[in-house]
Amino acid sequence: MNRTHTLLHRLIAVAALWPAVTLGQATAPAAEAKPAAEAPAPVEYSKKGADTCLSCHDDDHVNAIFLTKHAQPNDARSPFGKGQLQCEACHGPGGNHTKKVKKGESRPPMVQFGRKAVTPVAKQNAQCLTCHEKSMSANWHAGPHDANNVPCAACHDLHAAKDPVLARSTQPDVCYTCHVAQRGEFLKPYAHPVKQGKLACSDCHQPHGTTAEKQLVKSTINQTCYECHAEKRGPFLWEHAPVPENCANCHAPHGASNPGMLTARGPLLCQSCHSQQGHPSLSYGPAGLPGGTGPTVSTIVLGNCMNCHSQVHGSNHPSGATLTR
Ligand code: HEC
Ligand code: HEC
Ligand code: HEC
Ligand code: HEC
Ligand code: HEC
Ligand code: HEC
Ligand code: HEC
Ligand code: HEC
Ligand code: HEC
Ligand code: HEC
Structure with missing residues (x-):
């Protein structure tokens, strides 16, 4: 058994000692609950909270949540804080999902997360926003990710000791x-x-x-x-x-x-704005060239514009008007 595994199970043992949630008042957000195709969504929260879930879901991936900020028994705001709904704070009420399934019937699904989950993205994100609406700032709903139906869980992996996106x-x-x-x-x-x-x-x-x-x-x-x-x-x-x-x-x-x-490279970059007329693209040629028709030596021959105009971002030199110093 490796160390992580032992640690995980120790944490699970600790989790089992935490006070069970008071469930009397907790009710399902009935208006939001969308009936699934096969079976109606569960409406009742489990009496024993996480223990109920862990009796069937006890693998390393699920248990890794106990290594995160979401499973802080001392943080009252956390899903595992005192009086909180534990797993069901995110996955919604367990209800008949947690019971034995009769022959021919299918298990009512919990709220599931991710891009491929059956739960609509708006419903998934609403689960998170019950706690995170404020920390998200007002712009979440104006941003392209919410507008394009990207679930929180497309970026966040919560059943991981370290959420990779962070x-x-x-x-x-x-x-x-x-x-x-x-x-x-x-x-x-x-x-x-x-x-x-x-x-x-x-x-x-x-x-x-x-x-x-x-x-x-x-x-x-x-x-x-x-x-x-x-x-x-x-x-x-x-x-x-x-x-x-x-x-x-x-x-x-x-x-x-x-x-x-x-x-773009060298002169081409500069020439995309500075025309070839006058000096800009052509430097003054060697003296004594016949014709006198103006500049004759390409700056490309002399090298990059930046060889002379080295202060391309701006100059503080008194005579740096042409960005050469
Ligand atoms: C009696 C056993 C049992 C209990 C208790 C149970 N589940 Fe499940 N759960 C299952 C089975 C089996 C599946 C597999 C898919 C199915 O049958 O719908 C499942 C599927 C799920 C899924 C979807 C998994 C996926 O692949 O996306 C989630 C999420 C889930 N359960 C959460 C919970 C939570 C939270 C609790 C506690 C409130 C809980 N379950 C309690 C048996 C159980
Ligand atoms: C803070 C919200 C949150 C809490 C609390 C939470 N989950 Fe999850 N759960 C998620 C998200 C998001 C996913 C989607 C995949 C992921 O993040 O790994 C998920 C995925 C799952 C899955 C399907 C993937 C798998 O590994 O099989 C199961 C089953 C599950 N959770 C069970 C539980 C159980 C049991 C608990 C309580 C011990 C719990 N969850 C607590 C948010 C939560
Ligand atoms: C019951 C309330 C609650 C729910 C529901 C909840 N969270 Fe949290 N979440 C918290 C608290 C509390 C923290 C810790 C905040 C802190 O430390 O300041 C937290 C922290 C986080 C962090 C930061 C983790 C880190 O390591 O810094 C992320 C990311 C996050 N939550 C995403 C989610 C997502 C995604 C969902 C929905 C699947 C979700 N939360 C559902 C209460 C909640
Ligand atoms: C599940 C898919 C998905 C994931 C994962 C995702 N994005 Fe996006 N992102 C989108 C979609 C869809 C849009 C809106 C359409 C577009 O602009 O491509 C978008 C838009 C954006 C934009 C705005 C683009 C523009 O033209 O205005 C930025 C920036 C961005 N995402 C950054 C990120 C970053 C950073 C991450 C990781 C932390 C990330 N995205 C993860 C799907 C995703
Ligand atoms: C050093 C800052 C910086 C970093 C780091 C950065 N971006 Fe950008 N990103 C920008 C700027 C600036 C723009 C706008 C470019 C423009 O409009 O010309 C941009 C544009 C985008 C766009 C819009 C696409 C487009 O062509 O306009 C997306 C999507 C995007 N970034 C995603 C990402 C992702 C994903 C990462 C990480 C892998 C990332 N960015 C890292 C600065 C950054
Ligand atoms: C496109 C990817 C993406 C999506 C979608 C996304 N997040 Fe995040 N989230 C991040 C990244 C990246 C960070 C880390 C930001 C940083 O380091 O500045 C983060 C940080 C956080 C934190 C830590 C505190 C903070 O604000 O820095 C919380 C809590 C959180 N996200 C919750 C959520 C919730 C809830 C949703 C859905 C309503 C969500 N996130 C959707 C990428 C995403
Ligand atoms: C996006 C367009 C653009 C690009 C690219 C560009 N410039 Fe400029 N540059 C300008 C503008 C606009 C001015 C201001 C012209 C004015 O005031 O008459 C300017 C001014 C200058 C001046 C000062 C001219 C003067 O009369 O004060 C120099 C020198 C210069 N640029 C060199 C360069 C060099 C070298 C490059 C390549 C690294 C470059 N520029 C790339 C637009 C550009
Ligand atoms: C051999 C050095 C040298 C090279 C290479 C050079 N320049 Fe110049 N450039 C100068 C000098 C010196 C001046 C100032 C001339 C003056 O004051 O009459 C100048 C002036 C300018 C001016 C201002 C012109 C004006 O009319 O006031 C611009 C714009 C300019 N250069 C752009 C460029 C571009 C673009 C390149 C590359 C294609 C380039 N230079 C390459 C030395 C050079
Ligand atoms: C969060 C910090 C950060 C931001 C924001 C940022 N950069 Fe950088 N930038 C860096 C780092 C780090 C390097 C690499 C420096 C190194 O390797 O020495 C770098 C390198 C560069 C380089 C290349 C330097 C070279 O020698 O090749 C350019 C150009 C650059 N940044 C431009 C930008 C531009 C343009 C933006 C805005 C869109 C931007 N940076 C925003 C941190 C940043
Ligand atoms: C007119 C074109 C132009 C613009 C606009 C421009 N740069 Fe540059 N930048 C350059 C060139 C050319 C180089 C390479 C200089 C060299 O090779 O000596 C450079 C190099 C850099 C470098 C790496 C070397 C250094 O000087 O530190 C950084 C960082 C950088 N630029 C940041 C920026 C930032 C930030 C902005 C916007 C505020 C910006 N640049 C705007 C042309 C430009």
């Missing part, structure tokens, strides 16, 4: 189950170190919904970037207009094939 190193894989394209972006050669577990999606996005575009943690892309790259905020004596406007004018926020996570 840790930087394991969170991205949870998001990639639906956001497949983003996995590819973070695998590009120049990317934010999400793959390395240094950053998580939730460092930039609020998965519970916000009014900001793209569900960013701050109101704009730039405000989000300044959280970690504060030096790019300035103020600069000489600003480069596209920088305060939007970092994504030049950078792909997730990752890119170009060094520095740039959306």
Whole structure:
């Protein structure tokens, strides 16, 4: 028997000693209870709470809940706090689900969670929101996940000692189950170190919904970037207009094939805004060239625009107007 297993069972033993729930007053949310196809949904809470459930459901996955914040007997708000409904706080009243099933009849289902569960998503999430409505903030219902019927349990695994979505190193894989394209972006050669577990999606996005575009943690892309790259905020004596406007004018926020996570390489990036007329794309050629028809040497020959315009994010040098110093 491994250590985890022993620990689990010790916790179960502790759980069994907890005072049984007072069940007299507890009633089912009758208006919400949706009748299942085969059998009516259970309406009565079990007299012995979790013990009833564990008499049939006693495996490592189910028991792992005792290692989480949801099974804190000393936290009155927790499902296992004093006077709470334990398993049924989430799964709804056990009723006939917990009884022997007669031949030919099927066991009435409990509230089930996840993307594939028979319980409608609105009902699943309502179970969680009875306790979490406040901590979710007002924007959950305005966000794209609720609007697209994503259940809490698509992201959260509650029967696990560590909910993977809450840790930087394991969170991205949870998001990639639906956001497949983003996995590819973070695998590009120049990317934010999400793959390395240094950053998580939730460092930039609020998965519970916000009014900001793209569900960013701050109101704009730039405000989000300044959280970690504060030096790019300035103020600069000489600003480069596209920088305060939007970092994504030049950078792909997730990752890119170009060094520095740039959306295009070297001169091409600059030339997407700066025309070839006059100097901008062409530097002054070597002296003595015949014709005198203007600049003759491509900056591509001389190297990248940044070789001279090194202060591309803005300059504080008195003579940095052209971002060269
Ligand atoms: C008498 C045995 C028994 C008891 C007691 C019992 N269950 Fe079940 N439960 C089952 C069986 C068997 C299934 C398998 C599916 C079925 O028959 O509907 C099941 C299925 C479930 C499922 C769905 C599992 C899935 O695969 O998604 C949940 C959730 C559940 N039970 C929760 C509970 C909870 C919570 C309690 C306590 C209130 C409880 N059960 C008490 C026998 C029991
Ligand atoms: C805080 C809410 C919550 C509580 C409390 C809770 N569950 Fe669950 N349960 C879930 C969610 C969410 C899932 C979906 C899958 C997951 O998170 O692992 C689930 C899945 C299940 C399943 C189906 C998956 C499996 O492993 O077979 C069973 C059975 C189950 N729970 C039984 C129980 C029992 C028994 C208890 C009490 C000891 C309990 N649950 C307490 C939220 C809860
Ligand atoms: C009976 C009330 C109750 C219900 C129902 C409930 N929770 Fe909780 N939940 C809590 C409490 C209390 C905490 C601990 C909060 C704290 O420590 O500040 C918590 C914590 C959490 C956490 C953070 C865990 C951590 O390790 O930090 C998540 C995620 C969560 N709940 C999700 C859910 C989801 C999803 C559901 C529905 C399947 C659900 N909860 C149902 C009371 C509840
Ligand atoms: C799209 C994925 C996703 C969905 C859907 C989701 N969550 Fe979360 N949740 C997260 C992530 C990621 C975190 C960690 C946030 C962080 O670290 O800043 C989190 C954190 C939490 C916490 C811990 C406290 C906090 O706010 O940081 C609670 C409680 C919680 N979620 C409850 C819920 C409930 C209840 C639902 C459904 C109504 C839900 N979540 C739906 C991804 C999700
Ligand atoms: C069960 C599937 C699912 C999971 C898991 C999921 N999402 Fe989503 N997400 C969606 C859907 C559906 C939308 C709305 C449609 C869209 O924009 O693709 C959405 C929208 C978004 C958006 C807004 C996109 C926009 O264009 O405005 C962001 C940001 C996002 N999700 C981030 C996350 C993060 C971060 C996680 C993991 C913590 C996550 N999602 C997990 C399904 C999911
Ligand atoms: C460093 C910050 C940052 C991190 C980390 C991050 N994102 Fe984003 N994400 C952004 C920004 C900024 C945008 C908006 C891009 C735009 O509009 O040009 C965005 C856009 C999105 C979109 C909308 C799709 C689109 O093309 O507009 C989705 C979905 C998304 N991110 C999911 C994720 C997921 C999943 C993760 C984690 C695996 C993640 N993001 C990590 C900053 C980040
Ligand atoms: C939560 C912190 C965080 C946020 C927010 C953030 N970054 Fe980063 N960024 C990092 C880290 C960490 C690195 C990797 C630094 C390293 O490896 O030295 C990085 C690297 C970069 C690099 C590449 C540097 C190089 O040398 O290749 C660029 C460009 C960048 N970030 C731009 C952005 C932009 C644009 C945004 C806003 C969309 C943003 N960052 C938001 C933390 C963040
Ligand atoms: C006009 C295009 C452009 C815009 C807009 C832009 N950058 Fe950059 N950024 C660059 C270029 C070019 C480099 C590479 C410089 C080099 O290779 O020397 C770079 C490099 C970086 C680096 C890594 C090297 C360093 O200087 O730290 C970070 C971080 C960065 N940018 C963040 C940002 C942030 C944050 C914003 C928005 C406030 C932003 N950038 C807006 C062009 C831009
Ligand atoms: C998204 C468009 C855009 C991109 C990309 C861009 N710029 Fe600019 N740049 C501007 C705008 C707009 C101004 C302000 C022009 C003005 O004030 O007349 C400017 C100003 C400048 C100036 C100062 C000109 C002056 O007269 O003060 C220099 C130098 C410059 N950019 C260099 C670059 C370089 C080098 C790159 C590539 C790393 C680049 N720009 C990429 C839009 C862009
Ligand atoms: C060999 C160094 C060098 C290179 C390479 C270079 N520049 Fe310049 N650039 C300068 C200098 C010096 C000035 C200031 C000229 C002046 O004041 O007349 C300047 C001025 C500018 C101006 C302001 C022009 C104006 O009319 O005021 C822009 C915009 C500009 N460069 C864009 C670019 C772009 C885009 C590239 C790359 C395609 C580039 N430069 C490559 C040295 C260079």
